[in-house]
Amino acid sequence: MKTCAIIPVSRFSHAKTRLSPTLSPSEREGLLRAMLRDVSEALRSHVDRVLVISADEDVLEYAYSLGLDILEEKGQKDLNGALEQAADFCSSEFDRIIITPSDVPLIGKAEVRDLLKRSETFDLVIAPAKGGGTNTLILEPGSMGLKFGDCSFFEHVMEAERIGMSVHVYDSFYLSLDVNTAEDLGEIILHGEGTHTKEYLKGLEFSVKPSRGSARLEVSRTFHLG
Known part of the structure; x- marks a missing residue:
């Protein structure tokens, strides 16, 4: 076909x-x-x-x-x-x-x-x-x-x-998994090995860890001053 x-x-x-x-x-x-x-x-x-x-x-x-x-x-x-x-x-x-x-x-x-x-x-x-x-x-x-x-x-x-x-x-x-929220970005970081999207997010210095709140994941980002 x-x-x-x-x-x-x-x-x-x-x-x-x-x-x-x-x-x-x-x-x-x-x-x-x-x-x-x-x-x-x-x-x-x-x-x-x-x-x-x-x-x-x-x-x-x-x-x-x-x-x-x-x-x-x-x-x-x-x-x-x-x-x-x-x-x-x-x-x-x-x-x-x-x-x-x-x-x-x-x-x-x-x-x-x-x-x-x-x-x-x-x-x-x-x-x-x-x-x-x-x-x-x-x-x-x-x-x-x-x-x-x-x-x-x-x-x-x-x-x-x-x-x-x-x-x-x-x-x-x-x-x-379509990407609409910060938590979705966390899913990509966790499961997206080998994808351009995960590499892009890594370049923006995002990190993810389990959340203690209502969301399943806590997504954070490192910012450098100067």
Whole structure:
């Protein structure tokens, strides 16, 4: 089966605003660049093409510098509209698409080959995010409407079942971890050996230890004066 991986990427200037108490705008951009490298490198050895779609020229230029195919988002689209544009772009050449956001840097530690193998049996393969979203979706282009957003895992499963598609849920810790909070950065530091993202965070001198409070991890950072 000929497969295209689609990675939607937001504008660098809008990157990970929930991390603004922890990272500066330039550091958040650097984080997104590192995560995009991890996601694209993990996918490109298993698929025929990796396509980045974005409305940001800087993102597209960076993706092109990584040797990825690029598609400029047309019009004022939401995430699902952009993904449907990309899926339509792929539909004449590819049998299936795998959609993965750019903020799942541990995807390379998951069994991507096995993930794709499941899609030879099921119409839809889906990997949930820890917060109820969707971190990976494999399907035939145009076979169903896309529902990315809050609690999209459940929306995708219900829509697929409604139209009679067979569904396989691929539950993976590594695929469930998208990066939105300081605690997520701690998970990358703990589990992200060999990733560009962990190396980037190490360069920013983050450290992590078990928390005694409500959070599972305590993430701290060393600052040097002078």
